[in-house]
Amino acid sequence: MELINLLNHTSEWLKGTGPNADIVISSRIRLARNLDKVAFPHWADKKHGKETLAAITEKVKKIDSLQGITVFLLAEMDSVDKQFFVERHLMSLEHAQKTDNKAVAIDEEEVLSIMINEEDHIRMQVMQSGFNLFEAWNIANRIDDFLNKELDIAYSQDWGYLTACPTNTGTGMRGSVMLHLPALVMTRQIDRVLAAIAKLSFTTRGLYGEGTQASGNFFQVSNQVSLGHSEEEIIENINGLIRQIIEQENQARDLLLSRNRAMLEDRVNRSLGILKSARIISSQETIELLSMIRLGNDLEILKEISRRQINELFILTQPAHLQKIENKKLSSMERDIKRAELIRKRLNLIL
């Protein structure tokens, strides 16, 4: 599989299907694993880093529960390619920074991504559309069983899986759910909701993980604790919280529809009007306007565009995606012009 093929492909997490796909964009399970008696990546010297990469790569290529596993070596990728993977949520920003003996493996449906020599030797992520953590866990679990059989994974009877950072020790699992909460933002209830989430020992992040701000009303909620509970317990815990947030977002949407329908229709239609006519548009503004279009689609204010088409615009308008489409490096201003062009073309085709 070539990286460029991904351009015309909709990642699993962008399909806009699955349970509660109106509010839950995607569900993600991440597992941190390390080889036994091998220094963690940050402490490993070049020789050991190379050996680790080779050993894991060999086994990862043999995973047969998913189609078309390809391993991309970061040293062979330019900065746009790396950013392209970050935008598709296939690898972390941190992983893209230093490229020595690092790789990322993905399957052709982009359900799985395995970062090799990130903070841990293995950072496996399984994504599913909609509210579907258990399904993501089932897939991850099968792959984890395979890797545990093929590799000597660091595991302690007392502590569970050993990880570079002690906060990941235990299950080594993080479950996270990407939520679209425009109505809670518009009705100004979001701060209360985020405060409640924090009190329950969950973390909230923006579209692009740790350190990124919430934009376009997207919030990624994940567990902080991975020790002392089974994977199923942790997932059930997250699910319980997410069900409550979904309920509150739905109530806020009903409230907007019953009390502020005209205002809502105005905002949704203006957002579409701007997207269809702008000649220069930033990535940030695009996300915010698409967020309104997505809400309009959920509430049947807009009926001409599918959720999948909106989701695709979120990703295609990202900086590296635009540069891959144009097949050249673009300045920030050039991107803003090309982004507006692409949006107009897509929306006028659809509408």
Place this chain on the structure above:
Amino acid sequence: MELINLLNHTSEWLKGTGPNADIVISSRIRLARNLDKVAFPHWADKKHGKETLAAITEKVKKIDSLQGITVFLLAEMDSVDKQFFVERHLMSLEHAQKTDNKAVAIDEEEVLSIMINEEDHIRMQVMQSGFNLFEAWNIANRIDDFLNKELDIAYSQDWGYLTACPTNTGTGMRGSVMLHLPALVMTRQIDRVLAAIAKLSFTTRGLYGEGTQASGNFFQVSNQVSLGHSEEEIIENINGLIRQIIEQENQARDLLLSRNRAMLEDRVNRSLGILKSARIISSQETIELLSMIRLGNDLEILKEISRRQINELFILTQPAHLQKIENKKLSSMERDIKRAELIRKRLNLIL
């Protein structure tokens, strides 16, 4: 002529024709006249006010240089009708406030409006599209000659025409020109230009005359001095200033086109996109967006809409016009919804 007939009629000043009609919306000559030996309106008692109204009305109806002169008695108009006239620039805000023995006469092309018993007994205004003060003066002069022949007008050999406010004494004339200066605003040169105008003893006002703020980049420039110069000298003076402002606006437009074309196309197209999609829109926002559309039309960025169609939208979206169209009183929120509806309908018909 019924007031309602005006709704489907484009006032002379909105036709978008005449010299420099891209930058100069309209040219206006206003003459202040009073009956000799009759108290000015603010000092006159009811009986004298009534006599004055009757005497002037009789003669005004006989003006034969324009078609279809109709006299509207303010006492017989409701508040929406009065506001409707103000929006069409047929009478002043002040004239609409107290209605005793007041009237306004207009011809069917809305070239002429004569306010009776405003600050002066007679306030005659002649409007022309584009940069055309001399033509407006010629029309006003003919009507003034007629009224001078038919009525005993207060005139002093030393002072000229006598008026309620001494600043109008002399010619009793004010010439004013409504300018659309978006490029001077966008290139932040407008404050310098306005300061220069003020230094030259001209005044600048907004769309609706004295005390109103400039909005939508519209500026009304008029002379302050009406004494000590002939009408032709005063007009030549204004014309000289206006020619300079036109030149500067044109230079600013060229600058925007050569240096910021993408930004300009973005603003113009976004403005059209918002107008075509908004569900709630204020009068203020409408004027600002239409101003951008008008500039886009002038610069051939938008080619689908004519200047006249844009000009008509400026007036039809005003509060009283919307209420006359709907034939009922509307709350502010209802107007904002109806305004958006009307704009969408008109722009989708055109485009």
